[in-house]
Amino acid sequence: MPTAMVTGATAGIGAAFARRLAADGFGLVLVARDTERLQRAAEEYRAAHGVVVEILSADLATEGGLAAAEQRAGQGVDLLVNNAGFGQRGAFLGTDLSEELGMLRVHCEAVLRLTRAALPGMVEHGRGGVVNVASVAAFFPRGTYSASKAWVVTFSESLRQEVSGSGAHVMALCPGWVRTEFHERSRMDTSGIPDSLWLDADELVAAAIRDFRRGVPVSIPDARYKALAGLGRLLPRRLNARLSAGAGSRHS
Numbered sequence: 001m002p003t004a005m006v007t008g009a010t011a012g013i014g015a016a017f018a019r020r021l022a023a024d025g026f027g028l029v030l031v032a033r034d035t036e037r038l039q040r041a042a043e044e045y046r047a048a049h050g051v052v053v054e055i056l057s058a059d060l061a062t063e064g065g066l067a068a069a070e071q072r073a074g075q076g077v078d079l080l081v082n083n084a085g086f087g088q089r090g091a092f093l094g095t096d097l098s099e100e101l102g103m104l105r106v107h108c109e110a111v112l113r114l115t116r117a118a119l120p121g122m123v124e125h126g127r128g129g130v131v132n133v134a135s136v137a138a139f140f141p142r143g144t145y146s147a148s149k150a151w152v153v154t155f156s157e158s159l160r161q162e163v164s165g166s167g168a169h170v171m172a173l174c175p176g177w178v179r180t181e182f183h184e185r186s187r188m189d190t191s192g193i194p195d196s197l198w199l200d201a202d203e204l205v206a207a208a209i210r211d212f213r214r215g216v217p218v219s220i221p222d223a224r225y226k227a228l229a230g231l232g233r234l235l236p237r238r239l240n241a242r243l244s245a246g247a248g249s250r251h252s
C-alpha cells in the first residue's frame with residue numbers, strides 16, 4: 001500500500017486530498033494542529049476504505065512541529081502533499097510581523113524541509129512525488145501571501161526539472177477561489193466574489209491528481225484561472241504590481 005503524507009489535512013483542500021487518496025487505497029499520514037479533528041478524519045478513512053492512517057499533530061509554524069513532520073517525511077512516503085496554509089488581510093505595514101514570519105515558515109520552510117526529507121527516497125525508488133499547493137495569487141504581487149506562493153511555484157518548477165527522468169515528479173498546484181475554511185479563518189470579505197468563480201475542493205483535487213499523473217509542472221485547474229495566471233505571467237511587472245495592489249480583498 002503506497003503512503004501519502006498530507007499537511008493541513010483537517011479542512012478544505014487538504015481534507016479533499018486525504019479523502020480522495022484514501023479512496024484510491026493510499027495509507028495516510030495526516031498532519032495538522034487540531035488533534036481531535038485528525039482523529040475523527042483518521043477513523044472515517046479507516047472505516048470507509050480500510051486504509052492505514054497515522055496522525056501527526058504538529059504546528060508547522062513552530063520548530064518542534066516542523067522537526068516532527070520532517071522526521072516522519074524522511075522515514076519514507078510515496079506522495080507528499082504540502083498543503084497547510086492560511087491567508088491574511090490588510091497591507092504589509094499593517095500586519096503583525098509574527099504572522100508574516102509564521103506564514104513564511106508554513107508556506108515556504110515547511111515545504112522546503114518536508115520535500116528535502118521525502119524526495120530522495122522517491123528518486124531512489126523511481127516513483128511518487130510531491131504536490132506543493134501554491135495559488136493563482138503567485139502570479140500577482142500582493143504581500144507576503146502571494147510572495148510565498150510565488151516561491152512555492154518557482155521552487156517546485158526547479159525541483160521538477162532536477163528530478164526529471166528519475167520517475168519521481170514535483171508539481172505546484174495553483175487553485176483560484178475554493179470554498180473552504182480559508183477565507184473565514186483569515187476574516188476576508190468574499191462577498192464580492194461571484195458564485196461562478198468558486199471551485200469545489202473535491203473537483204480541484206481530481207483535476208490536480210490527473211495533472212500530477214500526466215507530469216504537468218504547474219497545475220491550474222479551471223480554464224478561467226489558467227487564463228488569469230497566463231495574464232499575470234505576461235503583463236509587464238510594473239503594471240502587474242499596480243493592478244494587483246489595487247485589486248479587492250487581499251489574496252485568493
Ligand SMILES: NC(=O)c1ccc[n+]([C@@H]2O[C@H](COP(=O)([O-])OP(=O)(O)OC[C@H]3O[C@@H](n4cnc5c(N)ncnc54)[C@H](OP(=O)(O)O)[C@@H]3O)[C@@H](O)[C@H]2O)c1
Binds near residue numbers: 013058085178181
Ligand atoms: N481556499 C482558497 O481559495 C485557496 C486558493 C488558493 C490557494 N489556497 C491554498 O490551499 C491550501 C489549503 O487551504 P484551504 O483553502 O484548504 O484552507 P483551510 O480550509 O483553512 O485549511 C487549512 C488547513 O491547514 C492547516 N493548517 C493551518 N495552519 C497550520 C499550521 N501552522 N500547522 C499545521 N497545519 C496548519 C489547518 O488545520 P489546523 O487548523 O488543524 O492546523 C487546515 O487543515 C493553503 O496553502 C492555501 O494557501 C487556498
